[in-house]
């Protein structure tokens with residue numbers, strides 16, 4: 001069994017437990033529930049840099065990245081840096097994140113927030129909304145076409161943007177549908193952890209132009225972004241390169257300045 005299978009098995013158990021602890025009604029009563037759409041897709045289309053910066057303490061591929069930072073400082077640092085939006089890992093077991101991280105980031109900022117999670121159930125979309133997310137991630141490798149359709153349509157009804165993540169042509173072919181806003185290509189194979197930016201390049205021509213194209217993972221240089229822009233990418237999801245430093249916001253700021261100077 002690969003790591004992704006393990007994560008999904010644990011996630012199914014976690015969602016059952018969460019549902020029994022917090023009823024849907026309570027999530028819907030969150031003061032954050034009725035917020036208007038705050039579109040990451042539009043922010044990316046209008047941006048010169050297209051950076052989405054991530055909060056990630058650890059990961060199965062890297063174990064520890066940074067355990068000492070405070071999510072509020074990271075969030076305000078990223079917002080000051082001028083990134084288009086922030087991705088917040090909320091999985092606890094494998095990534096050391098939580099829904100409270102999302103809530104803290106929401107309280108501190110106004111830019112679009114992505115709940116970075118292994119979504120398998122509509123309940124997690126209600127949680128995302130209730131804790132302040134504007135965008136959700138759907139991972140094609142763990143969902144059927146039917147599930148992608150149902151979850152993305154439900155997300156749209158909650159005024160959440162949808163970023164659909166693929167890693168190969170087969171996942172892409174089953175996923176293209178109008179209820180998605182952005183198509184992300186993960187350069188990291190979540191089953192083996194191999195990373196190659198060639199994955200984004202190879203899949204770029206197969207993504208219809210009406211979706212904002214996002215390249216995810218393993219991006220650490222200005223040159224890589226310039227290269228990916230030539231393949232039509234408008235969004236660049238960067239985690240470790242910023243999070244491994246003692247001041248992710250300051251590093252994101254410098255990175256964006258260099259990018260915009262080119």
Ligand SMILES: O=P(O)(O)OC[C@@H](O)[C@@H](O)c1c[nH]c2ccccc12
Nearest residue numbers: 186216217218219237238239240241
């Ligand atoms: O830290 P990196 O290599 O810059 O990657 C960030 C992000 O793309 C990565 O964390 C990610 C992409 N898709 C995911 C799905 C689940 C968990 C994590 C991810």
